């Protein structure tokens with residue numbers, strides 16, 4: 127009897143694990159060379175939320191590196207989403223070496239409900255949800271899916287962002303300076319340097335193996351992959367130059383990887399930054415600043431003021447050090463402890 131129950135359980139669990147094999151896994155392993163497969167993965171949670179994750183698997187003429195790019199982790203950041211739409215139309219599988227995994231909009235709920243930063247369903251910011259939870263809310267499940275299914279197949283993981291609805295931003299490319307994985311980090315640095323982005327930011331990497339990575343490309347780095355992120359575009363708008371910069375960046379990286387031949391090399395002198403200082407808002411209020419992303423600031427300079435709703439100044443905002451404004455809040459409302467301005471500089 128025990129063995130019968132055991133047999134039944136084995137059959138049950140093997141059936142479940144077949145069902146459990148995702149359509150992504152099947153499409154990825156069965157796709158011929160060259161081929162394009164577009165999938166929609168559905169997610170539901172016990173709060174009655176539902177959403178979907180679109181994924182395109184582009185297999186080239188021959189096997190080679192696997193390059194993953196994701197846009198729309200923040201669904202209100204439009205230049206990345208528009209750039210990836212154009213790339214999906216332009217890239218020919220027959221001219222590709224290796225595989226592209228493309229997530230054109232990672233937070234479709236945020237996109238279609240025009241919600242900055244968060245999925246409006248569950249209130250979770252996907253950029254902060256990694257490694258995710260298999261039985262969590264829909265956003266946590268999406269993070270878990272990308273961590274378990276997509277990142278393991280990937281050699282290079284590119285996470286494309288821009289300034290969200292309220293963010294003024296200088297375009298830049300960034301990576302983690304992970305000294306534990308020198309080869310992956312070196313590749314991230316080289317891809318940054320060919321990308322066509324003038325500003326290159328490297329972040330210190332201090333994550334322990336069991337610390338939550340929070341961000342998708344940091345998850346990729348924690349899992350031993352080469353991870354990078356682009357920031358281009360601002361203030362919840364579609365700027366054509368920001369879209370074009372992203373596309374050039376992707377094509378130049380694919381060229382460097384020997385995957386696709388459409389590089390547009392530009393002669394630019396890179397500016398490297400490795401240090402970030404964040405000015406946080408001391409209170410809620412209305413933020414006034416004549417500074418823009420890309421402006422240089424001197425240590426101690428007043429870079430803005432906060433007023434209360436009656437127009438009384440409640441705080442002078444001063445730069446904690448000299449550097450360049452990488453991004454700042456570009457619209458009036460601010461909350462207590464929110465990052466008003468990120469100042470970046472280069473420390474030897």
Ligand SMILES: [Zn+2]
Pocket residue numbers: 199200203253287288290
């Ligand atoms: Zn973002």
